[in-house]
Amino acid sequence: MIHSVLESVMTANGIHSINRLHRLFFKLFAWGIMGFVCAQTAYAVPVDTKSYDPASGVVVKIAGKTLVMGWDTPEGSTELTLNLSGKGALVRSITVAPGNGKPVEVLRDIDPVTILTVGQRDLKKRGGWTIFFDRTSRKPSESGPLTLKLKSAIVRSVGRRCIVELDGLEGQSFSGKLRFTLYAG
Incomplete structure (x- = not known):
């Protein structure tokens, strides 16, 4: 043709x-x-906000590849911006504004570090009821970092709290979610 x-x-x-x-x-x-190519780079993980209630006092907005959460504090306001693209630092920024003043950026482009330690407990010794006194520091253990391979995000409210769960935290024998809990007020 x-x-x-x-x-x-x-x-x-x-x-x-x-x-x-x-x-x-x-x-x-x-x-x-x-x-x-642009469609692929604009990809952000899905965000579930079905259980989010604005009455929690935390304002949540999805802006492109970011999740922006803002809340009032006794001193002013705070805003947390998370990068949901899966590329680059997870925490894009944290800003704090005194009263009605101009917001000041206190953190930018950081990744939370999570270390998991897997060890042994001795429940037979002392009948198991005094497990608090088990000397785990003397037992074999293994520590290693967990990495976040972002799969999805869930934003939900419980009273005056806003909980953001990021699925895809993995390492050693662990897989789970990284959780941010924000308290309004």
């Missing part, structure tokens, strides 16, 4: 028109590839 279009253009308008047609097809192809 394209070949027959090229032949008819060539016979009607000469070789110059074929070059323009080639450039047009190349531009359309390039724009299609760029659109696909």
Whole structure:
């Protein structure tokens, strides 16, 4: 089909028109590839806000690849911005504003560090009821970092609290969620 279009253009308008047609097809192809790449880089994990209640005192907004949460404090207000793209630092920023003043950025582009220690307990010794006194520091254990491979986010409210759970925290024999609990007021 394209070949027959090229032949008819060539016979009607000469070789110059074929070059323009080639450039047009190349531009359309390039724009299609760029659109696909942009769609892939704009991807953010799904955010479930069905259990979120604005009456919690924490304002939640989804802005592109970020989750922005703001709340009032006795001294002013605080805002936490999380990066949901799965690329780059998780905490985009934390800002604090005194009273009605201008917000001041106190943290930018950081990743929370979580270390998991797996060890042994001795429940047989002392009948198990004094487990609090078990000397775990003298028993074999293994520690290692957990990494967040972001899969989804859930925002829910419980009273005056807003809980953000980020699924995809993994390491050693553990898999679970990283949780932020925000208290309004």
